[in-house]
Amino acid sequence: MNNADEKNMIKGNSEKNNWPKRHIFHKVAIILLVITLTAGVLAACSGTADGQEEPKKVVLASKPMTEQYILAEILTLLIEAETDIEVEQTLGIGGGTSNIHPAMENGEIDLYPEYTGTGWLFVLKEEVLRDPDELYEAVKAAYREEYGIHWSGRYGLNNTYSIAVTPEAAETYDLKTLSDLGKVSPELTFAANADFLERDDGYPGLEETYGFAFGDIKEIDIGLRYQSIQSDDIDAITVFSTDGQLQDADVVLLEDDKNFFVFYDGATLIRQETLDRYPELEEVLEKLTGLIPNEEMIAMNYAVEVENEDPAKVAEDFLREKGLL
Known part of the structure; x- marks a missing residue:
C-alpha cells in the first residue's frame, strides 16, 4: 500500500464517518511498514533480497583500439574460466587512459590492460626511463604508493x-x-x-x-x-x-640499437582493493606473464583488422593454443 492509496482510503472512511475501519487501516499500514523494514534489514545482512550471497563481479575496461579489445577478451575468458567471478566489460572507452585512470581511482573500473610507458610518462608525468626493467619496477612502485593500483607481470609485448x-x-x-x-x-x-x-x-x-x-x-x-x-x-x-x-x-x-624509444610493455592494472576482495585474481593474471610476445600480438591484431575475425574468437583461440582453456 502506498501513501496515496492510504490517504484516499482514510479520506473515504472519514466521509462515511467510519472510525473503526479507519483505525484498522492505520494498524495494517504500520504492520506493513514493519515487515518492509525487517525485510530490508535481512536483505542487507544476506547481500540480496532473497537471502543469497551477492555474486562476485569485476568491471573490466579497454581503450578503443584493436589490441586492447583482444587483450580484454583474453582477460575476460581467463578470469571466468579460472574463477567464479563474473566480468562486466566496458570496452572501447573514448580518451583511453585519460578517462580510464580516474575511473580506476574512484572504483568504477577494477582492471584494464595498460602500457608501462603510458603510465610513467602520461599518468605520472615522470622523466623518460630507457631501461624496460627499471621502468616497470618504477611505474609499479609509484602506482602502488600513489593510487593503490597493482601492475601484473608483463605480457611480453612492447607496443612502442x-x-x-x-x-x-x-x-x-x-x-x-x-x-x-x-x-x-x-x-x-x-x-x-x-x-x-x-x-x-x-x-x-x-x-x-x-x-x-x-x-x-x-x-x-x-x-x-x-x-x-x-x-x-x-x-x-x-x-x-x-x-x-x-x-x-x-x-x-630496424633495431632501435640505442634504446631511444620508450618501452610500452603491456600488463594488467587492477585496483589493490579489488585484489584484496578477490585474492585469487592475482594468480590468474600472472598466467599471462611472458605469454604474449610481439609476434603473437601482431598475428592476433592482423586476424581482427585484416581478416575481420571477432576479437573474442581470436582471444579464445589464443588461450586454447596456450592450454589455458
Whole structure:
C-alpha cells in the first residue's frame, strides 16, 4: 500500500464517518511498514533480497583500439574460466587512459590492460626511463604508493614506436639498425604523422640520438603509413611494433640499437582493493606473464583488422593454443 492509496482510503472512511475501519487501516499500514523494514534489514545482512550471497563481479575496461579489445577478451575468458567471478566489460572507452585512470581511482573500473610507458610518462608525468626493467619496477612502485593500483607481470609485448624501411633500401644500404639508417639518411625520404614529427620522443629525438638528416620528410596521416611506403618516393616510415599490418607488409623493421624509444610493455592494472576482495585474481593474471610476445600480438591484431575475425574468437583461440582453456 502506498501513501496515496492510504490517504484516499482514510479520506473515504472519514466521509462515511467510519472510525473503526479507519483505525484498522492505520494498524495494517504500520504492520506493513514493519515487515518492509525487517525485510530490508535481512536483505542487507544476506547481500540480496532473497537471502543469497551477492555474486562476485569485476568491471573490466579497454581503450578503443584493436589490441586492447583482444587483450580484454583474453582477460575476460581467463578470469571466468579460472574463477567464479563474473566480468562486466566496458570496452572501447573514448580518451583511453585519460578517462580510464580516474575511473580506476574512484572504483568504477577494477582492471584494464595498460602500457608501462603510458603510465610513467602520461599518468605520472615522470622523466623518460630507457631501461624496460627499471621502468616497470618504477611505474609499479609509484602506482602502488600513489593510487593503490597493482601492475601484473608483463605480457611480453612492447607496443612502442619503430622505424620500417623498404626491402630495397635495406638491401641497398645494408640497414639493420637505426644507427645504420642515420648514416645514410640524407640519401632517403622519411614519412610520418605530424605528431611524431614534432614530439621530443619522436623525430627531434631521433635527430639528436641517431643523427637523422633525411633528404626529404613527408607528413602523412597515421592510417596511411603502410600504403605510403609502397610508393616509389618513400623509403622509411614510423610504425607501432605490434601493428597487425606488419604480418604481411613488405617492410623491414630496424633495431632501435640505442634504446631511444620508450618501452610500452603491456600488463594488467587492477585496483589493490579489488585484489584484496578477490585474492585469487592475482594468480590468474600472472598466467599471462611472458605469454604474449610481439609476434603473437601482431598475428592476433592482423586476424581482427585484416581478416575481420571477432576479437573474442581470436582471444579464445589464443588461450586454447596456450592450454589455458
